[in-house]
Structure formats: C-alpha cells, structure tokens
Amino acid sequence: MTQQAAPGIRDRLIQLALNAALFGACYPLTNHLAQRHGEVGNVAMAWEAALPFLPWLVLPYMTSGLFFALSFLLARDRAGLSALSRRMAFTTIAACLIFAAMPLRFSLPRPAVDAALPAWLFAQLAALDQPYNQMPSLHVAYCLIFWAALRHVATGPMRAALACWLLLVAASTVFTYQHHVIDVAAGALLGALAIRLLPPRTDADANNAHVDRPVGFGYALLSGLALLAWFALGGAWWLYLSASLMLVARAYRRRDAGFLRKRDGRHPWSIWLLYAPYLCGYLMTWHAVRWRERHRPPFSHHGGGLWVGRRLTDAEAAYLPPDCAVIDLANELSETPALRHGRYHHFALLDLHRPNAQSARPILEAIAGHAAQGRAIYLHCAMGYRRSRQIAQLYKEHSQQ
Template sequence: MPSSAEPPPLSPSAEPYGRVVLRAALWLAFLAPFFYSTYGFANWLASTRDHVGSIVFSWEHHVPFVAWTIVPYWSINLFYGLSLLLNDSRQGVDRLAGRYLTAQIVAVACFILFPLTATFVRPETSGLPGFLFAVLGGFDKPFNQAPSLHIALLVIIWDHWRQRLAGPLLGLWHGWCFLIGASVLTTWQHHFIDIPTGALLGFFALWLFPAQGQLPFAGFRLTADGKAWRLALYYALGAALALTGAVVGVFFSALALLLLWPSLALAIVAFAYAGAGAKVFQKAVDGRVSLASRILLWPYRLGARVNVWAWTRKLPPVVPVSDGVFLGRFPNAAEADGFGTVIDLAAELERPGDAPGRWQSFGMLDLLSPPADTLDQAVAAIEPARRHGTVLV
C-alpha cells in the first residue's frame, strides 16, 4: 500500500477510540442504574413524609405551560450518553463521569435532607408531548426539586460540547441548551429556585473534575503551617456563617439561598489553605482561570478586589526595583498595558479579560510564605521577560 494511504500515526496523547468507547460504555452501565435507583429512592422517601414544602415566587404563577418544550427537556437524556462518547481519551471519559456522579450524589443528598415539591398541576396533553409526559410521570414524581439535577447536568453537558463545536453549530448548541434550561419551568417540572441552585451544583462538578489540569483534591495533604491553618479556619468559619444564614434565612425569604454561593466560594478557599494549595483557583500560566473557577469563586474574588483597593488606594500603583523591573499591585487592563510583561504571583485573582501583552502567572496563596520552587520559577522568568520590555511583578 502506498505510504500516502497509510493512516497517520497516533499522537502521544491520542488513544484508540475503541478503548474510549469501552470506557464510556462501562461508565454508562454504572451511571444509568445508579441514577434511577438513587433518584427513585429520594422520590419515594419524600412521598412517605406527611408534609413536603415548596419554594415558589408569586411571579411563577404567570409562567405558561408550553407542552412542546418537553422535547428539549427530554433531549438531555440523549446528550448525557453521547457526551461520554464525545471524548478522545479515557481520562476525558472518567472526568466527565466524575462530574455526572458528583452532581447526582450531591443533588440526591439535598433531595433527602431538604425535600421540596412542585405545586403546579399540568393540564392534559396529547400527541408526542402527551406520550413524553406520561413516560416522565412513570418514574419522576413532583419531588426532587432543588437543586435541579436537570440543570446541573445541563451545565456539565453544555460545557462539554461548547468546547468541541464552532461556528453556526456552536450558536445552535447554545440556543438548544437555552431551551432545555427554560423547559424546566415551561413544563411545570420545577420552580425557579431550583435553577440557580442546580447551576451552582453543575459548576461545582465542573470545578471538581476539570477537563484539563490537576484535580483540585489531587495530592491533598493537610498543611503543617500554623498560619495556613488559621487562615483555613477563618475562611471555613465564614463559609459556615454564610451557610447558616442561607438555612435560617430561607424561612423568611428564598433569596437567602443566594448565600450558598459565597459559602461555597469560601469553603473552596479554606480547602486551598488547608492543604490543597493554589491549584484550586484553576489559574493557567497566562493568568486566565477556568469557567467553573470564575463562576464559583466570583464572590470571593469580588471581596479580594475590594481588599486590594482598600489597602493600596493611597499607594503608588507601581514602584521601580531595578532597571525596567517594577513591583506593584495587581493591575487592571490599562495598567498592564504599560508593561511588556506582567509576572503575576496572585493565585486568587484573574487576569483582566482585555489585558494586552505578555502575562506569566506563578500562583501563590496570599499571606503565606511562597513555595521555594514557585518563587524560583518566578524569579527566573524576570530576566527573559526584560527582553520584551518593562516588567511588572
């Protein structure tokens, strides 16, 4: 056979697709019965209670019932399985399955501990929508509400496909995912509060099993640094207070559940100081962070930005330390534009989206002595960076 007809050699990171399919099939063989058994158990347990509450905003009574949206609602089941096949490595399959499993376990735990019920009664439907509603009613009861497992899985699956599509197909994918998300309301399957709580769970699963890079819990060892322990305890206390505020406050207003967001963010930061390290911020060498990190840690980063402003507002933004090298606070885009290279040591802060120029990140936890190896790498990067102009550290 002519050499031109031979298949190209596999790259070092590529795997035979048959192995990927086998791994996906094995995971699906476990996940499907695990889903139906645990989800069904939570439904059954809620049905045995004398009273199951609900969280409904008054405006939700104006949400129309749109029967045909049961089609996009059901379509997530198809994408659930296809997504496992849409991988080029067994690690990719494992991480996606880890996200599915995380969402399932956390959601079912919430369904058992804090059961809620849907209060709207759907009208009779016929045709394809009627058939799909009948099948849905065969295993899904009006319980298992918050966080919406449907929304959590949607976030996971949306993120998986958006990284693999482009052009018109990507736009179509975003539109279809919007329909899936809206359908939890227009099918009267969920109440609104289930959506943000489900999305938070979905992003947590994405953060826990990122598509690339280290797992946040990989190599975790409890720190022996006393200062790190104190900071971990402070952040853990903040997370506990926010969680308490959410649990107690929900009896007065459902909006109190918004406190779950900063509670989770502070818990992640506490985890970093307890021993996980700077990798929990999922910051790449170019200073950008993963989407999950950006969403989950937004409350913490907002507080960190305010803290930077409070401590540095009366100080010069930069000071020279040697020829062409400056030391300064974390820059905004305009400040970064004045330098050839920014060498970023702040693990918790994200590079401004419109910051131009070269950016090198060597993440270190705030208020702790920097790891010697990371510090050595940052120092070693300064001299090469000077060839590209001034350097801000």
C-alpha cells in the first residue's frame, strides 16, 4: 500500500470549519428545543448524589475544544482526516437527533464555586451551554474520536499522557456536574460506534461494497439534518425530505446505479414521488451549469466520431452530427426529447463514483459498435464533468490496446 501524502493546511481548516459549523448550528438548536419543551426528565441514579463535585476538573473539561481543533490540524494523512471528519459529523448529528427526540436535564444542583479560575470557567460554560443535551455525552464520544485521530501522532510518554488527559476529560463530565453516569456510557458507545462504522478508506476500498462511501454518507447526513429540522419546525415536508435523502444514501451505499429506474430516457412517476428533492436538485444544478457556461460549447470532439459533453437542450442537440448515436450516462436527468430515438442508449452510473471495469464494459462495447459502423456518437452525463470524460478516457485507452 502506498503511503498517502499529508493533507494541506487548507484541507484541514475546511474540514475543521465544516464540523465546527455543524456543531455550532445543531447543538444550540437542541438546547433550545429542550428548553422550549418545558417538563424534561433525567436519567440520574440515586447513588450519584453522593459523587463529589470537583470544580478544578472544569479545566480538563474545557480543553475539549482544543482537542477538537488539534485533531484536524494534526491528522497525519488524507484518509485519517476524512475518517475524522466523517466520524465527528456522524456523532454530532446522531447525538443531536437523540437530544431532540429525548430531551433530558441534569438533575443535581451545582454547588457554589469559590476559586477564581474555576468560577470564571463555569461562568463561560453557563453562557454557552444549558443543562440539557445530556445523553449521550458528546464530550465522551468526542474523546474516543480524538484518541483514534491523535494516538498515531503521539509516541511513548506523550501517548500515555494523551490517553490519561482524555480519560480525565471524560471523567470531568461527571465530577463537574455536567452529566450523569448513563450519559457517559452512552457517549462512549456512540464514539465507539462512529469509529467502528467509519474506518479510514484506502485505495483497496474503492470497489468494496461494504466500505462506507463518502457520497452516500453525505446524503445520510443531509437526511439527518432534515429530520432535525422537522423536530424544530414541524411539517410533513421535512419528514419526506429526510426519508427521500435516506433512500438516496441507501442506493449509494449499495452501489445501486439503477435505483432511479430510468427507461427510454425518462423516470416513472413513482420515482418522482420518492426522489423529487434529489431529481429537482440535479435539474436546478444543470440549469446553473448551463448559465455559468453559456459562452462555452456544451460538448467537445474527443477524436474519431466521439463527442462528449453534458445533457443538452433540444436547440443544442441540433448542432450534433447527423445520424448520431446517443450514450446517456445521466441517471438523474431525463433525456432531451430530440435525442430519444432508435440509437439512444442509457447506462446507469452513479454520479461522483468512478466507473469500474464491470460497469464500463457494456458502455465501451456500445461505443465501439457504433464507431465500427462509422457513426458519430454523443456520450454525455448530467453536467459533462466526470462520468462522460472518464468513460471517454477509458475508451481511448481501450482503443489503443
């Protein structure tokens, strides 16, 4: 396995900013929802009232934010940075959905703090946080993810010190009267689950259907955000959006390229009912691309009789060579009516996934078959950026063998 290059500072900062923004949007929202809820329960056990309050432990408690940043800034390679970002995003969304569905409050009164520094830190904490968002403890879940990200960076005594400090951060959630013991256990379970479900991806994972795929993961996150919006705003639209996006995530996870059931260049109404947000999103993106590139030709000549580009309008299709065969890779858009003729072929490919040999073979055979008859071929995907160019490159390499 080749060693991956370390990510640049720009990539690190982007991933850090995205996850900080996700936390900054979702965590206060669920605090507000719990506060609005009125009567909120707790999961305290009777014996927890005997646990001591240790105010100086607010110092390690507050370093969680520092580790949040360091874990992104010190990630040793791109696979580790990607895994860290996905784990953090998954944990944040999952925890906030639990907070919204089952609001809880810390039940024990916090004693007065006399020492100046801990008192100031507790005041800062009170200004940013509320006694809600209890189970699972995000502090504890994050600690496991920080350890997975940073243990390769530290060596020897530094690694032992890192482990001890993160354990202290997790313990501080109980002894600063921020969380109950069950919250800690649930947080540890959530962090372990994130690490188990979202391992770093390697080059060998590209064709492994059981390895997490970032595109499907992204749609799953959007589905979670839509569900969180439903908790906040109500309305059946948000539930529908969440369910529709989760179906898209499932299709990407399973590499089900034919999940939109496109036939003869069109989608059936049942698919529109299930996937309208996804399909409308692609249609709007296609219009945006057309406008942005309005001064550029929508397709280009790739040698021989092969032309490559994006999905065309009827007016743009008139400029194609006559008697042109059409190879449509745009799974998400209906085909231009002018191009739905006897030499139209649709091959379903998932966007943002590089086609493998199995999915590319029938496409290359179709192109070669038309080329052997001396016929021009128009090969296109939705926007003309990835799938059509990747297949055109594979065809070029295949033709030169």
